[in-house]
Amino acid sequence: MSMWQRISLIFRSKANKALDRAEDPRETLDYSYQRQLDLLAQVRRGVADVATSRKRVELQINQLQVQSDKLQGQAEQAITVQREDLAREALTRKSGLTSQITDLKTQQAQLQGEEEKLTLAQQRLSAKVEAFRTRKETIKATYTAAEAQSKINEAMSGIGEEMGDVGMAIQRAEDKTAQMQARAGAIDELIASGALEDASSLNQGDDIARELEAMSSQSDVEAELAKLKAGHQPEAIEAADDGGDILEAEPQAQANDAAGEQK
Amino acid sequence: MIVRILGEGQYDLSDDAVDALNELDAKVESAIEAGDDAAFHSALAALLDGVRTAGVPHEAETLDSSDLILPMADATLAEVKDMLSGDGLIPG
Numbered sequence: 001m002s003m004w005q006r007i008s009l010i011f012r013s014k015a016n017k018a019l020d021r022a023e024d025p026r027e028t029l030d031y032s033y034q035r036q037l038d039l040l041a042q043v044r045r046g047v048a049d050v051a052t053s054r055k056r057v058e059l060q061i062n063q064l065q066v067q068s069d070k071l072q073g074q075a076e077q078a079i080t081v082q083r084e085d086l087a088r089e090a091l092t093r094k095s096g097l098t099s100q101i102t103d104l105k106t107q108q109a110q111l112q113g114e115e116e117k118l119t120l121a122q123q124r125l126s127a128k129v130e131a132f133r134t135r136k137e138t139i140k141a142t143y144t145a146a147e148a149q150s151k152i153n154e155a156m157s158g159i160g161e162e163m164g165d166v167g168m169a170i171q172r173a174e175d176k177t178a179q180m181q182a183r184a185g186a187i188d189e190l191i192a193s194g195a196l197e198d199a200s201s202l203n204q205g206d207d208i209a210r211e212l213e214a215m216s217s218q219s220d221v222e223a224e225l226a227k228l229k230a231g232h233q234p235e236a237i238e239a240a241d242d243g244g245d246i247l248e249a250e251p252q253a254q255a256n257d258a259a260g261e262q263k
Numbered sequence: 264m265i266v267r268i269l270g271e272g273q274y275d276l277s278d279d280a281v282d283a284l285n286e287l288d289a290k291v292e293s294a295i296e297a298g299d300d301a302a303f304h305s306a307l308a309a310l311l312d313g314v315r316t317a318g319v320p321h322e323a324e325t326l327d328s329s330d331l332i333l334p335m336a337d338a339t340l341a342e343v344k345d346m347l348s349g350d351g352l353i354p355g
Contacts, residue, residue: 003288003291003292003295003343003347004266004288004331004332004333005331006347007332007333007334007346007347008329008330008331008332010346010347011332012328117270120272121270123323124272124323127323127324128323128324128325128326130324131324131325131326132326135326154326154328155326157328158325158326158327158328159326160328161267161328161329161332165267165269165270168269168270168335169269169270169335172270172335
């Protein structure tokens with residue numbers, strides 16, 4: 001027997017088990033219809049759950065991207081102050097984030113795929129449930145209990161197959177989502193613990209930022225010193241050597257200003 | 264004939280088309296028996312593509328049961344083995 005025949009047989013025997021329950025076979029229709037509505041609600045919840053997981057992953061991608069951009073900025077900053085070692089360190093950390101971002105993007109695509117599949121499953125099941133509802137009312141109105149059995153069997157096996165298929169799709173989506181949530185949880189913890197934050201964000205105490213900051217404050221100090229030197233020493237020297245220049249320049253500048261104001 | 268691809272829905276296929284696809288089905292089955300994962304995935308993909316190409320989507324608002332049921336496109340070898348053993352994935 002071929003693979004598909006075997007799978008079909010197994011499916012059918014499962015669907016038919018649901019038929020053996022009620023005394024009046026017409027009651028089976030109502031019982032099954034209720035289960036169909038429950039399953040439809042379950043699919044809707046499934047779609048929402050997968051969407052929530054997808055959004056969470058997207059948020060994490062954005063967070064990691066921000067941190068990665070900061071590291072890139074730090075690397076550039078380090079190069080401008082000729083600290084290749086710091087730039088190298090920043091880029092190394094960035095590449096760690098990049099692989100995590102790539103991994104998360106794969107997950108995002110998978111979740112998106114599951115979401116689309118479940119949405120289509122929901123549409124298919126909705127169409128079948130509506131068809132079943134119509135069929136059920138017709139059977140109840142038209143046939144006695146004795147006559148109804150074969151019609152009911154037909155309707156039940158058709159809908160049972162769809163329910164089995166959709167039930168399996170939900171199960172698989174839930175399994176995949178659960179796996180990804182465990183990994184997403186680990187990344188959330190990493191972000192919350194500051195392990196990633198520290199490695200990248202400026203002004204939050206990581207070593208690259210500290211060194212760059214130290215260097216920039218050091219160069220600020222040098223610049224201020226230079227300014228002070230430029231302000232005081234030359235004046236003292238110029239005043240001693242040829243102080244007349246400054247005094248001569250001043251009235252000329254004032255004269256220019258005055259000319260500007262008159263126009 | 265009505266063929267269902269799990270997770271995708273039902274297709275209408277002519278008997279001739281089904282006969283032609285049996286060869287691809289046999290490849291899937293031998294890959295399963297051999298436990299050859301790569302061969303299984305490519306054979307299953309070829310079989311499902313064949314169904315999609317040769318078939319037309321079966322009308323949605325019907326309650327017709329399928330003559331044949333095929334695994335979903337991303338099924339693993341282990342999942343299909345479970346299906347064939349009659350327990351596992353298929354909700355009872």
